[in-house]
Every structure is written in C-alpha cells, then in structure tokens.
Amino acid sequence: MLERPASHDDLVDHLVRSTPLQRGEAVRVVLDVLAYFDETVEDFVRRRHRELRSAGLANAEIYDRIAAELPHRAVAPPELSLRQLRRMIYG
Template identity: 70%
Template sequence: MHEELVDHLTRSTPLNRGEALRVIQDVLAYFDETTQDYVRRRHRELQALGLTNEAIFERIEADLQYRAVAPPELTLRQLRRIVYG
C-alpha cells in the first residue's frame, strides 16, 4: 500500500522503508480524524496551553480550512456545540 509514496520518501529523505511507511501511516491517521474529533482534540490541547475559549475557537475555525479534506465551514457556535454538546 502506498508503495510509490514509500519509494519517493526513501529516495528524498534519510528514512528507510519501514520508517517511511510508519510516517505515511501516521499522517493518514492524522487526516482520517473526523472534524468533531479534531475540534475536541485541538480544544483540549489549546485549553491546556491556557488559551481562552474565544481564542481557541477562532484558531480552530482558521485551522479547519487547512485540513486535507476541508470540512464544511463551521461557525464559532457550531464549534462550541461540538465540544460542549
């Protein structure tokens, strides 16, 4: 699976085949995360850094547009509802 990408990474980086495959699997797992799971995880991470909810939700809103498959645009209220129900 993903042999062409593994080959590319082993040619263009110091990674061996096993390491390249692990990196690919990690990246795919990261982007396989649902929007709701991503929002909840990022909220916890940013909250642990001491950011306020206002700053957290604004950052999450901006970050969502850079996901591999961008989800539909969510309002700040929708983001809050994902976290708090």
Template identity: 80%
Template sequence: MLERRTRSADAGHAPHEDLVDHLVRSTPLQRGEATRVVLDVLAYFDEPAEAYVRRRHRELQSQGLRNDEIFERIRHELPHRAVAPPDLSMRQLRRLVYG
C-alpha cells in the same frame, strides 16, 4: 505493507508504496520508518472534523488559551484540512466540544 486507506492493490502494488519509495530515496528514513510516517500522516488526515475540533480544543486549552481565542483559531484551521469540513460557526464549534 500499507494496509490503511487502500481500496485496491494493482498487481500486488499497494497504493502509497510509491510515496514510501520516494521517502526512502529522498530522506535518511528506512523503509519501515517511512511506512510508519506515511500511515501516521494518513491517520492524521482521516480524523473526522468533530474529533479534530475536540483534540485541538484540548491542546490549545492546555497551552492556556481562552475559549474565544481557541474557537477562533480552530475556525481558521479547519478549511486547511485535507478535506475541509463545512464552515462551522462559533456556536457549532462549542457544541462539538461541550455537546
């Protein structure tokens, strides 16, 4: 059922099925809903740093923040991603957004 990010299945048991089982036991989610939540979270953390920077820039800009505030906030958020990208300078962040 969980096809994303699965490299191998052990005896027919796909990786992350244990997480789906846990969510079904510990929340009111049904199996299909729990599976969608897990896949959504995995997709969120699969997002490359460049795509994350562009998406967050658009989101924060739509909230009315200025670029200086936006790039500072993104710079502080990046190390907390599941796989932290290298430390990016303000200039590198701007280049990711504007080319």
C-alpha cells in the same frame, strides 16, 4: 513491523529514495500522515480544543483559532459557527 496497504508501496519507496528514512520509518510516516488526514472535523475540533486549553488559551480565543484553522484542512469542512464548535466539544 506495521501493516500498510500495498497501494502505498510506491510512496514508501519514494520516501526511502528521497530522504534519509529507513523503510520502517517511512512506513510509519505514511501511516501517521494518512491517520492525520482521516481525522474527522469533530475529532480535529476536540483535539485542537484540548491542545489549546492545555496551552492556557481561553475558549473565546480557542474558538476563533479553530474557526481560522478549519478552512486550511486538506478537505475543508463548511464554515462552522461558534455554537457548532462548542457543541462538538461539549455535546
């Protein structure tokens, strides 16, 4: 079974009570959500670039889409220029 911090037990308990999830499934959901929100801006930009490239989008459209998505992250980063986005992806 996956380890989880004790501080998330009441969230896991809430999910078990309020959804059809079993305890182990609820633990995995909580850990997945926490990992999602722990993603750095750079990791998010790289991941979205890979996903959108594999969907067949061109870089110009990808940069616009990523720039539009960033302000809606849980902790929105400062606005990034297209150059900054490219540097995150390609170094």
